[in-house]
Amino acid sequence: MTGRKNDERVHMIVSGRVQAVGFRFFTLQTAREFHIVGWVRNRDDGTVEISASGSGPNLDAFIHAVRKGNRFSRVQKLDVTPEKSPVVYESFEIVE
Template sequence: MEHIRAVVHGVVQGVGFRYHTRQIAQQLGVKGFVRNQPDGTVEIVAVGTSEQLNSLLDWANQGPVGARVTQVEAEPHTESTHFDGFTIER
């Protein structure tokens, strides 16, 4: 399993981005969390296979209707954390 941390930039708060991210992650079988950041970005920390994570990042580059994603920065997440599912954090 791989761990990633991604930061999504653009118009990504107030458009249901976290809720849709959770839905897509659950469909893909990815575990982790999504949360809004004070600077207007959305952070995604996820664990899954390379294929699952690539699919999640492909979706994040588009986002839900109403979002305008300008950039997704993704990097390996070195903190080994166990997640029971995929949650929305506040």
């Protein structure tokens, strides 16, 4: 799936028990379900960082699912920042 320039884009930082619990794979599956493009990665401070782009309703549903997490994670905080730059992603990926 190719992101379109008129899609909305957000940057997210997820805090809590979100590493070593399958959270990135959960995020990848959820992004594909909602036709979201972008990437997810672990950060050295124990948080997970996500850059996501998609249509408004799909992006809202994706953010809601990330806030809930998978059954092994515990999301304590989710910071969502709208992004304005014209980055166009081709797919959703887990990056190192």
